[in-house]
Amino acid sequence: MAAPLCVQLEFGGGAELLFDGVRKHQVTLPIQPGPWDIRCLLVWIKENLLKERLELFMQGDSVRPGILVLINEADWELMGELDYQLQDQDNVVFISTLHGG
Amino acid sequence: MPAPVLCQSCGAGRAALRRPKTGRALCRACFVAAFEAEVHGTIVSARLFQPGETVAVGASGGKDSTVLAHLLRLLNERHGYGLRLLLLSIDEGIAGYRDDSLEAVRRNRGRLGLPLHVLSYQELYGWSMDRIARHVGPKNNCTFCGVFRRQALDRGAALLGADKIATGHNADDVAETVLMNFLRGDVGRLRRCAGILTGGEGTLPRCKPLKHAYEKEIVLYAYFQGLDYFSTECVYAPNAYRGHTRTLLKDLEAVRPSAVADLVHSGERLAVREDVRMPTQGICQRCGYLSSQPLCKACVLLEGLNRGLPRLGIGKPSRLQKALTGAEKPEAGFQEDSEQSSNAVRTIDF
Ligand SMILES: [Zn+2]
Ligand SMILES: [Zn+2]
Numbered sequence: 157m158a159a160p161l162c163v164q165l166e167f168g169g170g171a172e173l174l175f176d177g178v179r180k181h182q183v184t185l186p187i188q189p190g191p192w193d194i195r196c197l198l199v200w201i202k203e204n205l206l207k208e209r210l211e212l213f214m215q216g217d218s219v220r221p222g223i224l225v226l227i228n229e230a231d232w233e234l235m236g237e238l239d240y241q242l243q244d245q246d247n248v249v250f251i252s253t254l255h256g257g
Numbered sequence: 258m259p260a261p262v263l264c265q266s267c268g269a270g271r272a273a274l275r276r277p278k279t280g281r282a283l284c285r286a287c288f289v290a291a292f293e294a295e296v297h298g299t300i301v302s303a304r305l306f307q308p309g310e311t312v313a314v315g316a317s318g319g320k321d322s323t324v325l326a327h328l329l330r331l332l333n334e335r336h337g338y339g340l341r342l343l344l345l346s347i348d349e350g351i352a353g354y355r356d357d358s359l360e361a362v363r364r365n366r367g368r369l370g371l372p373l374h375v376l377s378y379q380e381l382y383g384w385s386m387d388r389i390a391r392h393v394g395p396k397n398n399c400t401f402c403g404v405f406r407r408q409a410l411d412r413g414a415a416l417l418g419a420d421k422i423a424t425g426h427n428a429d430d431v432a433e434t435v436l437m438n439f440l441r442g443d444v445g446r447l448r449r450c451a452g453i454l455t456g457g458e459g460t461l462p463r464c465k466p467l468k469h470a471y472e473k474e475i476v477l478y479a480y481f482q483g484l485d486y487f488s489t490e491c492v493y494a495p496n497a498y499r500g501h502t503r504t505l506l507k508d509l510e511a512v513r514p515s516a517v518a519d520l521v522h523s524g525e526r527l528a529v530r531e532d533v534r535m536p537t538q539g540i541c542q543r544c545g546y547l548s549s550q551p552l553c554k555a556c557v558l559l560e561g562l563n564r565g566l567p568r569l570g571i572g573k574p575s576r577l578q579k580a581l582t583g584a585e586k587p588e589a590g591f592q593e594d595s596e597q598s599s600n601a602v603r604t605i606d607f
Binding site for chain 2: 168169170173220221222224226229230231233234249251252253254
């Protein structure tokens with residue numbers, strides 16, 4: 157990777173409550189030896205953005221079942237899930253279905 | 258970058274999701290059309306509504322009831338159901354608690370153009386939760402709130418002259434409830450909980466038009482349609498047992514997405530052996546709500562509050578029943594009302 161990646165992260169459906177109630181985050185991911193896939197992104201989110209209750213967001217190295225992920229407005233199940241390699245200016249949305257209303 | 262997956266329905270659009278029920282990849286437009294058509298199909302095949310009915314949509318401001326209200330308004334117009342729809346929200350009267358969710362309901366009312374009625378515990382029962390809490394103390398007010406909440410939609414809808422109540426329960430909710438009732442051995446509830454249209458005989462019929470809709474699709478439908486809803490603290494928080502059941506279901510769903518539909522199906526098809534004794538279902542002498550005792554739990558609690566003995570309704574139900582109903586003796590071999598175990602089943606979408 158030649159340059160740092162800029163991506164937009166969005167949390168909704170109650171997931172934002174784990175991030176101080178902030179829905180949109182413009183983040184810059186540092187240069188790293190390997191590619192930035194979603195697996196790495198989740199680790200980065202855990203270490204840099206998540207404010208509370210990790211167990212409500214993650215399970216193992218993935219998101220907790222019941223949290224939907226959209227990459228550039230498409231279901232991550234169609235995009236390779238954890239193996240998807242982030243591109244500059246990508247948009248990743250996490251929507252919780254686990255929060256009541 | 259992987260090439261975008263194409264829609265398996267129209268073959269032209271970029272696929273936006275994989276449907277959990279069928280595994281098919283659909284574009285946004287095809288998904289929205291299919292989702293709406295399926296809910297319409299459910300409504301028609303289960304004969305949920307009759308022309309001319311007034312339907313109260315239980316509106317909590319959350320995702321399920323927001324999508325339900327939106328769909329019913331849309332399908333009512335598109336297919337000419339001939340329904341009079343109204344939104345019904347309940348305000349428990351806890352300072353600050355409903356402010357954000359009622360705000361979401363009000364924003365949606367504007368968008369939907371449906372009449373909204375917010376009924377408070379004060380209007381329905383003569384007591385707000387804040388006032389009840391001052392009388393009974395913080396330890397017991399959850400009992401009151403839960404019991405009153407179970408009946409609030411029924412009382413509210415009856416007050417508004419509605420013929421029917423529609424709630425936003427989705428396939429995941431029903432599957433979870435089937436699983437939980439099974440785990441608890443609650444046969445009476447197990448038999449009822451998967452029904453799409455329940456009630457009647459003294460209480461208003463209730464229906465669940467989203468019964469076959471997956472939570473994932475409801476949330477994505479709301480997202481794609483730009484519907485605005487309110488989310489509160491995690492559903493894992495309040496009830497540990499339901500939380501574990503939910504986790505189990507979500508984990509199963511991750512391995513095999515049809516698990517949700519399969520459980521709903523199991524709930525529908527389960528037959529209860531003839532010789533299994535069911536709790537006797539009667540009707541409350543005072544308010545007409547379903548109750549296996551002469552007075553329903555809400556009326557008992559209210560009686561306690563109004564007599565200035567608020568703790569009367571907590572614990573030992575049968576002795577109290579006897580005291581309150583006076584002359585009328587309860588039948589011998591009375592069954593403990595299963596409705597009285599608090600937090601047992603989330604029957605109302607709040
Ligand atoms: Zn399509
Ligand atoms: Zn009653």
